[in-house]
Amino acid sequence: MAKKNKFDKIINIRNKKASFEFEFLDKFVAGLALMGTEIKSIREGKVSLTEAYCYFRKGELYIKQMHIAPYSQAAHFNHDAVRERKLLLQKQELKKLENKFAEKGLSIVPVRIFINDRGLAKLEIALAKGKKIHDKRQSIKEKDAKRDLQRVAY
Template sequence: MKGVVMAKQHQSNHENLVAQNKKARHDYAVTDTYEAGLVLTGTEIKSIRDRRVNLKDGYAQFHRDELWLMNVHISEYAGGNIFNHDPLRNRKLLLHKKELKKIRGEISVKGITLVPLKMYLKHGYAKVLLGVAKGKHEYDKRNDIKKREQDRQIERVLKHY
């Protein structure tokens, strides 16, 4: 059929979302984000597809000129054998050299860290959304909660009009 253009079916990011670090946005002020690929073993990707990932205590760190994802728990694959992976092993992150240079410059400042915000599947590959973040003080967290409550009250009032 010539001339007929078929629309691509896009899967929303929510369907492909594997894990989310909700505590990260509460504990840190995220200034910039980067999407990185992961170097994984066969059983790790199967566990990720089963959504058996915990990003809560994870962070990213440079070792030589490579960026590594540390302390992210990917559970052992249930159907695996003796060659199953270590759940807390460090995993290499895949980024372009320009991005690595930029990230290295951003996190060289004291108090700035790199935290995983989300893990998702994109075109069959596991990706991690990394956030360049600065830790929040307790009073900053209280201010955020207060602002969120005020926004909710405003929405409730506007909903009735």
């Protein structure tokens, strides 16, 4: 019989708006510095990435406006829902991101948050360039064409 893992519930929360608004150039997986009740809320799936963005402060990367709902079982030890959280990356990844981020027109956008096989919360971030209106129209056309091909296949 297979060994039962306590992290069987799959958490995979995506920022769908980001792929429409931005063109992803490079992706990274970062850890998150969290408080105890924050990880419990993430495991319940109560996270919103729609307004979140990343920025550098003193050579370290932070995420702001990521909403993690307060944990329902906690009393007075609960966390602030939209506090800024530190992202954990290796030094060479931070340097690479900081150099690219300094270029005009590039942003660091959170794409998805998930729980890995060891039970740790990870955030996938992307170095992104904002799309123009005609780029958005093109992505809508591609999505429609893909959907039509799926319909024909069935």
